[in-house]
Amino acid sequence: MVLEESVEEFTQRFAAYATRGYAYPTPLGSPVLELACPVGVLHLFDRSPPPSPNGPVEVIVHGVLERYRYHEDRPGAWRLSGGRYRLRGRIVQPIEPWFYHLDVGIPIVLASEEPLEAGLPLEVVTAPPLMGFRLER
Known part of the structure; x- marks a missing residue:
């Protein structure tokens, strides 16, 4: 299964499935996007080109x-060990084939x-890492 041809193509x-949040500053060169959003703070592998933003941002969480x-339980997102x-x-x-819109409080x-x-x-338990694709608008 090929998930993407390029970051730009995936984005x-x-x-349409991007969520709005706030990106906290990260050290220069860090691949982590720390995103505060309605379900909490997510630590995403930032797939977009540098530099990482600081402030309001739109991100596709993948x-x-x-x-x-x-399983019926309250919706949300919880970080587990190992990037899951x-x-x-x-x-x-x-x-589209192999892709679903999952609503956990954010898309x-x-x-x-x-x-x-x-x-x-x-x-769902995701394979590591949970990824973020920033929208540049």
Whole structure:
């Protein structure tokens, strides 16, 4: 499964699923984008070119499914060890083959080789890292 051709191509394809947040300053050259957003502070692998922003930003949050279960619980995002995240919410819709819009309180572009059913409560553990693609508007 090829997830992207380039950062620019991925950003164009999924711009409609960006979330707004606040980027905290990071050390020069750091690949981490520290994003404060409605579900808390996410530590994302910044896929966009430098420099990293400081302040309001729009970001596509992208995860790759490692495992899942259909499970009813409060939506949200929790950081686990090793760069993984536990995400709880609902699949809103398939976006295109292998990509789903997962709503956890913010939109997540979730890649999965397994078909996922829209509308059901879902708990996902992502493979590391959870990624961020910044929109430049």
